Amino acid sequence: MAYEFITTRTEGEKVGVITLNRPKQLNALSPALMVELGQALKAFDADEAIGCIVITGNEKAFAAGADIGAMATYTFADVYRDDYITRDWETIGGIRKPVIAAVSGFALGGGCELAMMCDFIIAADNAKFGQPEIKLGIIPGAGGTQRLPRAVGKAKAMDLVLTGRMMDAKEAEAAGLVSRVVPLDKLMDEALAAALMISGYGRMAVMAAKECVNKAFEGTLADGVMFERRLFHALFATADQKEGMDAFVNKRPAAFKNQ
Numbered sequence: 553m554a555y556e557f558i559t560t561r562t563e564g565e566k567v568g569v570i571t572l573n574r575p576k577q578l579n580a581l582s583p584a585l586m587v588e589l590g591q592a593l594k595a596f597d598a599d600e601a602i603g604c605i606v607i608t609g610n611e612k613a614f615a616a617g618a619d620i621g622a623m624a625t626y627t628f629a630d631v632y633r634d635d636y637i638t639r640d641w642e643t644i645g646g647i648r649k650p651v652i653a654a655v656s657g658f659a660l661g662g663g664c665e666l667a668m669m670c671d672f673i674i675a676a677d678n679a680k681f682g683q684p685e686i687k688l689g690i691i692p693g694a695g696g697t698q699r700l701p702r703a704v705g706k707a708k709a710m711d712l713v714l715t716g717r718m719m720d721a722k723e724a725e726a727a728g729l730v731s732r733v734v735p736l737d738k739l740m741d742e743a744l745a746a747a748l749m750i751s752g753y754g755r756m757a758v759m760a761a762k763e764c765v766n767k768a769f770e771g772t773l774a775d776g777v778m779f780e781r782r783l784f785h786a787l788f789a790t791a792d793q794k795e796g797m798d799a800f801v802n803k804r805p806a807a808f809k810n811q
């Protein structure tokens with residue numbers, strides 16, 4: 553299948569590799585890209601030869617978040633009624649084969665959330681993680697407020713979500729967000745070696761292992777994500793969301809009015 557915003561390939565006939573491919577926009581996750589990502593994930597999940605999937609970006613960015621340009625003028629009606637932005641994000645949760653995020657460069661906002669939706673993250677030493685939505689007058693809207701505390705604990709999650717600061721790969725590893733950090737030029741070798749190893753194990757055991765580890769975390773996650781979704785949508789009714797995104801698009805400092 554031909555894609556516009558991602559590329560796909562297989563490695564060793566057993567691993568599906570999906571590369572996010574909007575380099576000029578730092579792989580900003582537009583609705584169209586997320587549709588393609590969902591299609592590619594489902595295709596690899598359905599392919600009997602494939603035992604594991606790797607999602608990656610480029611050296612500078614895994615993904616710098618949802619596409620701010622596309623979101624900037626959305627209203628509450630757009631995002632709530634049509635579930636814009638986040639509609640196609642939950643596909644990844646339904647993928648039964650393991651999905652590894654191989655992250656180099658920025659993994660911010662929806663980029664960090666996408667990485668966290670994967671089963672584990674292998675990071676290059678230049679990776680930077682963060683949830684900077686607060687700077688745009690919104691909050692994380694693709695599970696970040698729920699998955700980040702589960703991964704790194706409340707204190708660091710609050711720090712990251714409330715300040716919008718980035719953490720580097722070393723801090724992310726120490727906090728438990730990433731499973732391993734490797735030199736940038738070894739990132740794909742390491743991720744593919746892990747994926748090939750997983751692909752070599754019994755498919756049902758691998759799927760069961762994934763399902764069980766996820767059970768440990770998913771108690772109230774669905775409620776939490778839905779709660780987050782409603783508030784994320786509600787923020788599109790505020791003037792500060794318009795101001796924050798307009799300021800980003802026009803490359804000027806934001807002047808929030810708390811309205």
Ligand code: CAA
Nearest residue numbers: 576577578580616617618619620621661662684692693694
């Ligand atoms: N959406 C759309 N375009 C983006 C983008 C995004 N999330 N992030 C970067 N870009 C674009 C920039 O506008 C710029 O485009 P032009 O060349 O056409 O001007 C290009 O990518 C390169 O970006 P910068 O010039 O800003 O690169 P930099 O190296 O100076 O800075 C950065 C890199 C710190 C990542 C900066 O781009 C940035 O802060 N990006 C926004 C990060 C962000 O706020 N993410 C959260 C989005 S909201 C979200 O994700 C909601 C959700 O939870 C679902």
